[in-house]
Amino acid sequence: MVIGAAASAVAHPLGNFSISQYTAIRIGRDAIELRYVIDMAEIPTFQEIQDTAIVPEAGHVSLGPYLTRKAETLKDGLRLEVDDQALPLRTESRDVIFPPGAGGLPTMKLGVVYRAALPPGRGQGARLYYRDGNYADRAGWKEIIAVTGPGATIVNASVPERDRSDQLSNYPVDLLDSPPQDRQARVVFRRETAPPVVARAPGTPPKPVESPRAEAPRQPAAEPPSPPPSPSVDGSELRLRPNRQATPRSALADLVTVNDLGLGVVLFALAAAAALGAFHALEPGHGKTVVAAYLVGSRGTASHAVLLGLTVTASHTAGVYLLGGIALYASRYVVPERLYPWLGVFSGLVIAGLGFSLVLRRYAAQGHHHEHGHAHTHEGDDHHDHHDHHHSADHHHGHRNGHVHHHEGDGPVSLPALVALGVTGGIVPCPAAVVVLLSALSLNRVGFGLLLIVAFSVGLAAVLITIGVLMVYARRVMARFTTDGPLVRRWLPLASSAVITIVGVVITFQSLIAAGILHIKL
Amino acid sequence: MSLLALGSAGDVLGQPRTSDDLIHYYQARLARRADVRSYGRLGQAYILKARETGDPTYYALADTALTRCLELGPDPTTAARAATDLASVHMARHQFREALATGQKALGFDPGSLLPYGPIGDAHIELGEHDKADAAYDKMKTLTGPFYPHGRLSMLKFLKGDPAGAILEMRRAVEAGLEGNQPKENVAWARFKLGATLFQTGDLTGAAQAHEQALSTFPGYHRALAGLAQVRAAQGRYPEAIDGYRKAIGVIPLPEYAAALGDVYTKTGQADEARKQYALVEYIGRLNALNQVLYNRELALFYLNHDLKPGEALDLARKELEVRRDLYTSDVLAWALYKNGRAREALAPMTDALRLGTKDARLLFHAGMIHQALDDREPARRALQEALRLNPHFDLLQAEVAARALKEIGERPGQP
Numbered sequence: 001m002v003i004g005a006a007a008s009a010v011a012h013p014l015g016n017f018s019i020s021q022y023t024a025i026r027i028g029r030d031a032i033e034l035r036y037v038i039d040m041a042e043i044p045t046f047q048e049i050q051d052t053a054i055v056p057e058a059g060h061v062s063l064g065p066y067l068t069r070k071a072e073t074l075k076d077g078l079r080l081e082v083d084d085q086a087l088p089l090r091t092e093s094r095d096v097i098f099p100p101g102a103g104g105l106p107t108m109k110l111g112v113v114y115r116a117a118l119p120p121g122r123g124q125g126a127r128l129y130y131r132d133g134n135y136a137d138r139a140g141w142k143e144i145i146a147v148t149g150p151g152a153t154i155v156n157a158s159v160p161e162r163d164r165s166d167q168l169s170n171y172p173v174d175l176l177d178s179p180p181q182d183r184q185a186r187v188v189f190r191r192e193t194a195p196p197v198v199a200r201a202p203g204t205p206p207k208p209v210e211s212p213r214a215e216a217p218r219q220p221a222a223e224p225p226s227p228p229p230s231p232s233v234d235g236s237e238l239r240l241r242p243n244r245q246a247t248p249r250s251a252l253a254d255l256v257t258v259n260d261l262g263l264g265v266v267l268f269a270l271a272a273a274a275a276l277g278a279f280h281a282l283e284p285g286h287g288k289t290v291v292a293a294y295l296v297g298s299r300g301t302a303s304h305a306v307l308l309g310l311t312v313t314a315s316h317t318a319g320v321y322l323l324g325g326i327a328l329y330a331s332r333y334v335v336p337e338r339l340y341p342w343l344g345v346f347s348g349l350v351i352a353g354l355g356f357s358l359v360l361r362r363y364a365a366q367g368h369h370h371e372h373g374h375a376h377t378h379e380g381d382d383h384h385d386h387h388d389h390h391h392s393a394d395h396h397h398g399h400r401n402g403h404v405h406h407h408e409g410d411g412p413v414s415l416p417a418l419v420a421l422g423v424t425g426g427i428v429p430c431p432a433a434v435v436v437l438l439s440a441l442s443l444n445r446v447g448f449g450l451l452l453i454v455a456f457s458v459g460l461a462a463v464l465i466t467i468g469v470l471m472v473y474a475r476r477v478m479a480r481f482t483t484d485g486p487l488v489r490r491w492l493p494l495a496s497s498a499v500i501t502i503v504g505v506v507i508t509f510q511s512l513i514a515a516g517i518l519h520i521k522l
Numbered sequence: 523m524s525l526l527a528l529g530s531a532g533d534v535l536g537q538p539r540t541s542d543d544l545i546h547y548y549q550a551r552l553a554r555r556a557d558v559r560s561y562g563r564l565g566q567a568y569i570l571k572a573r574e575t576g577d578p579t580y581y582a583l584a585d586t587a588l589t590r591c592l593e594l595g596p597d598p599t600t601a602a603r604a605a606t607d608l609a610s611v612h613m614a615r616h617q618f619r620e621a622l623a624t625g626q627k628a629l630g631f632d633p634g635s636l637l638p639y640g641p642i643g644d645a646h647i648e649l650g651e652h653d654k655a656d657a658a659y660d661k662m663k664t665l666t667g668p669f670y671p672h673g674r675l676s677m678l679k680f681l682k683g684d685p686a687g688a689i690l691e692m693r694r695a696v697e698a699g700l701e702g703n704q705p706k707e708n709v710a711w712a713r714f715k716l717g718a719t720l721f722q723t724g725d726l727t728g729a730a731q732a733h734e735q736a737l738s739t740f741p742g743y744h745r746a747l748a749g750l751a752q753v754r755a756a757q758g759r760y761p762e763a764i765d766g767y768r769k770a771i772g773v774i775p776l777p778e779y780a781a782a783l784g785d786v787y788t789k790t791g792q793a794d795e796a797r798k799q800y801a802l803v804e805y806i807g808r809l810n811a812l813n814q815v816l817y818n819r820e821l822a823l824f825y826l827n828h829d830l831k832p833g834e835a836l837d838l839a840r841k842e843l844e845v846r847r848d849l850y851t852s853d854v855l856a857w858a859l860y861k862n863g864r865a866r867e868a869l870a871p872m873t874d875a876l877r878l879g880t881k882d883a884r885l886l887f888h889a890g891m892i893h894q895a896l897d898d899r900e901p902a903r904r905a906l907q908e909a910l911r912l913n914p915h916f917d918l919l920q921a922e923v924a925a926r927a928l929k930e931i932g933e934r935p936g937q938p
Contacts (some may be wrong), residue, residue: 015577016809017775043775046805050798102809137742137773139577173579174585176549178571181542484889 016102017043020141021132021183022168023078025159029151029191032128034081034089034114037240039141040167042101045108056098056106067094071112077134080116082126082491087116099242109168109240118191125155128187136183138197141171148189169241222328266448270455277459313461320453345508352504359498541571541705561591562604569607570612574707576744576774585611602632607639613648616816618845636662636669643674649846652681652878668702670694673712676719681849683879685723692716697764710740721756722882724913729753744773752782756915760790760829777806777817781824785918800828818842822854827920832861849875849885857888867894883909883916887924894927903931 025032040048045056053072054062071091078085092113098220101107118126130144143165146157155163159182165171173179544567571577583622588611591604612621621914622645643658658893659739662671672695676938680688692715700710717732730753736746751766767783770776781809784799807821818838825835836858842851853875859868873890890905906928 015579016806018577043802043806043808047775047802105805105809135772136753137744137769139575139774173583175583175590176543176552178549178568178583179579 002124015139017138018140019044019135019138020165020168020171021134021143022141022163022165023130023132023144023185024163024167025128025130025144025146025185025187026149027128027146027152027154027187027189028118028149030118031149032082032116032118033092033149034078034080034116035167036074036078036112036114036132037168038074038108038110038134039243040108040110042105042107044138045098045101045106048108049106056108063096067110070110071093074112074134075114078114078134078335079130079131079133080127082118082128084127085119087118090115092184095240097240097242107243109242111167111240118397125188125190127183128189131184132189141165141168141179142182144185145169146185146187151192153190155190157185157187159185167239167241169239169243188445189441232435269448269452273452273455274459274462277461278345278448278457278463279459306468309459310465313457313464316460317453317457321450324474345512349504349508352501352508356501356504413501541567541574541707545571546646555795555837556594558591558594558596559600561587561594562596562600562607565591565604565607568609569614570705573711574740574743576776577862578615581611581614584608598632599635602628602635602638604628605631606635606638606641609645613641613644618645618648622649636665637688640671640674643671644833647678647681648848649845650849650852652678663910668698668704668708672698673715676715680719680882681878681880683881684883685719688719689716689723694721699909706740706764710736710743710746713739714746714749715745716796717753721749721753722913722916726753726756726915730757740767742773744770744776744779747773748776748779748782751786755782755786755789755918760786764790766897770847775802775806776820777803777824778820780806781820782918789918790913800824804830817852819846819854822858825863826854826857827917829861832858836862849878853878853885853888856892860888860892860895865892868892869896881908881912883913884920886912887916887920891927894931903928906931 017276018041022035022037022039024035026035048054049056052062052066054060054066071094075091078089078090092109092115094112096108096110098106098108128146132142132144143163145157145161145163146154146159147161148154164177164180171179545564548560548564548567551557552564564589565584568580568587568885572580572584585608588604588608592608596604602809605624607626608620609624611623612618621641623639625640625642627643628635639658639661643655643662646652646658648653659671659674659678662669662674665671666902672691675715676688676691676695679685679691692712695712696709696716699712713736717729717736720732721729730750733746733750736743737750740746747766751763751770754760754766755763763786764783767779767786770779771783780799780802784796787793787796787799793934803821803824806817807811807824809880819842822835822842824839825831825838836855839851839855839858843855852871856870856872856875859865859871869892872892875885876889886905886909890902890909893899893902893905906924909916909924910921910928916924
């Protein structure tokens with residue numbers, strides 16, 4: 001149902017079903033620490049919720065007992081050996097977060113710190129073997145790193161010292177560096193001989209594996225005075241964070257898919273939507289060109305700028321609602337993406353037609369007084385789905401007839417023509433806004449979606465109006481230089497209407513190609 | 523199920539290697555020097571990895587690698603090969619028209635090349651153009667060894683109502699894969715496909731054997747795990763079936779696996795467990811709607827077989843028909859219409875689905891039920907009898923429905 005997601009089928013970095021695993025092996029003089037992170041995408045998270053009846057909310061009471069159990073279960077799948085001797089692991093700390101994934105559905109990131117006490121060292125090299133047997137066959141990012149803790153040095157290791165995923169929060173997938181698939185590691189390391197600070201009874205017979213409980217209280221005392229750890233990326237605690245690669249949708253679409261809608265979230269979402277709208281207005285090829293071209297071209301005032309900004313915004317918003325409605329209804333019969341090309345064909349034809357009629361009119365209107373926003377009409381030619389800029393000439397003419405000029409030259413550009421242009425421009429709104437609307441609909445948050453669009457539009461209008469007012473004053477300065485001469489009076493208006501015609505034709509063709517009607521071999 | 527080629531990612535190294543080995547090998551080569559052919563080979567390795575894991579990320583990587591190979595202006599042979607592999611990626615993503623176009627492009631690079639006819643034919647099948655598929659595969663018959671299109675011919679023969687021929691061809695595919703030293707996944711895939719075809723003819727023992735061999739070729743192969751579980755369920759060995767499906771879901775939770783596992787739970791009276799699996803299927807369906815991925819038809823069938831959301835299932839079937847016009851999509855559309863109480867309208871797509879005379883119990887069962895709803899008793903009886911004769915275990919729950927319907931027709935007065 002969501003239109004904008006079509007660009008990529010993969011929501012979670014490694015598919016909705018992936019389970020990623022990460023271990024940072026931190027080797028110290030007296031103990032080995034495993035920082036273990038599991039990142040479950042939407043589907044395994046759902047299965048986990050089904051199987052354990054947990055509630056995926058931060059701080060929910062069900063999570064404590066679950067984490068305790070889960071940490072033990074996961075521990076059973078891990079094997080840590082030093083010099084062929086299995087070391088028992090003890091759970092030090094654990095945590096879980098539920099970052100929203102595709103469509104706001106929860107994903108789960110779980111972290112546990114395990115610790116294993118090292119048998120008393122003899123100052124020489126030791127061999128470590130580690131294997132992660134959890135989720136053995138499940139696809140995902142499987143990363144293991146080995147880092148040096150206090151009082152130990154790594155001689156060599158089968159796994160790197162730095163991680164690529166920043167503890168499973170960032171998944172850079174590159175052609176020559178595909179997701180790591182490490183499920184085991186071998187490390188040779190050396191330990192410093194125990195400094196005298198450590199209260200190790202000298203007479204104690206060396207046990208093969210020292211009880212972790214006996215080791216535990218000594219640890220805090222031993223660690224702080226040790227030399228600072230090697231410059232590894234990670235500290236000693238877990239840092240569970242949502243993935244940097246979110247669902248490949250626009251930032252705006254993510255706003256409607258926030259899981260829990262508190263008042264704060266709503267306000268933040270509205271503010272963010274307004275900000276996005278403001279930025280959207282600054283993108284090339286958008287409605288600002290209409291404003292700019294009109295106000296430069298005609299003798300507009302600041303109030304015209306305000307009016308025009310509001311008009312453009314209103315038509316843009318109406319276009320979003322219209323397309324949202326159409327898409328929602330039509331998606332039962334056709335794939336929504338297929339609507340875009342057809343709307344494009346429609347708009348292209350209308351624009352080309354109006355442009356052509358302008359050419360004729362202006363050609364006929366010999367040498368009448370013209371000023372024109374030609375400089376702006378080209379802007380955004382490369383954005384075939386944004387049409388607002390093509391109205392420029394027509395808004396301007398319409399208004400000029402109405403307010404500024406005598407009824408000469410340009411001929412009657414009627415109000416209906418203006419409305420037609422407004423509709424054709426607005427009917428192909430930015431996909432981002434439509435995605436928000438449809439996401440909201442698919443999540444049964446219609447009202448919120450509509451509200452966000454309004455906020456988005458407010459942001460858009462604010463910027464358009466600001467630009468418009470700036471243009472009014474800029475024109476007053478510029479007008480001193482450029483009001484007269486045949487170039488400005490005749491040829492530029494003609495050229496601009498020709499450009500409008502050509503752009504309309506191009507849009508039509510592009511849309512036909514996108515719709516698969518037309519095939520052009522390149 | 524896709525009709526991917528038995529590719530030859532392993533041949534350059536002389537022996538089957540794991541996809542990870544191949545990926546690392548070509549990544550290392552490309553890190554030293556960006557040569558065109560290695561990009562092509564890397565793309566192949568990524569395709570293999572995608573097939574092994576079901577992870578779409580690797581299809582995206584394969585796409586990038588193959589596209590880069592083509593951008594670097596390779597020689598005609600390399601270009602044709604890369605475009606052929608790219609067409610296979612399109613097939614795996616159900617972009618059938620793109621697959622066709624890319625396959626044609628491959629032929630443009632090297633008109634003498636025969637491999638592009640593989641994905642070209644595959645795309646034709648998905649688009650319901652069986653004659654064109656036939657012609658495409660025909661061109662490949664001069665190829666030898668693992669390149670001979672045994673697997674593809676098998677599938678076409680099955681569609682044309684020749685299961686015995688399909689089985690024979692699939693056995694040859696296995697042999698050719700073994701002799702040609704193909705990657706393990708490819709051999710395992712041929713064995714799994716053989717097992718699935720044997721199952722469709724009701725040969726449970728043979729099917730189980732084929733799936734077990736697939737699993738010994740490629741341990742943990744999710745398709746074979748599920749295939750074997752299906753056989754075990756049909757044999758009434760439910761604990762084994764449950765275990766098998768659970769393992770398959772452990773590798774990749776495909777909605778069809780969860781649905782089948784739910785059915786085994788239903789069959790054994792474990793309603794709670796069944797509900798969990800069905801909920802999982804629906805959950806995947808929700809994600810599917812968000813991501814627009816590949817399971818429209820499977821989801822539609824699930825909804826219909828469990829009498830859930832018939833309207834939505836019909837929408838899904840229609841949507842699928844936009845991109846895919848093969849027999850099985852017509853069948854699901856017919857089944858959806860039937861379940862929506864529109865048996866009269868279902869007749870046309872059902873006839874369409876059976877136009878090649880495919881001997882598939884599921885298709886015949888659907889046809890029988892539609893005829894029964896229209897009170898065409900004789901055609902209904904014939905179709906249902908044929909379905910149950912072909913494979914009395916064609917579906918754990920639906921086979922019972924078929925048997926019941928047949929009994930009902932038989933009990934009516936005035937019937938022989």
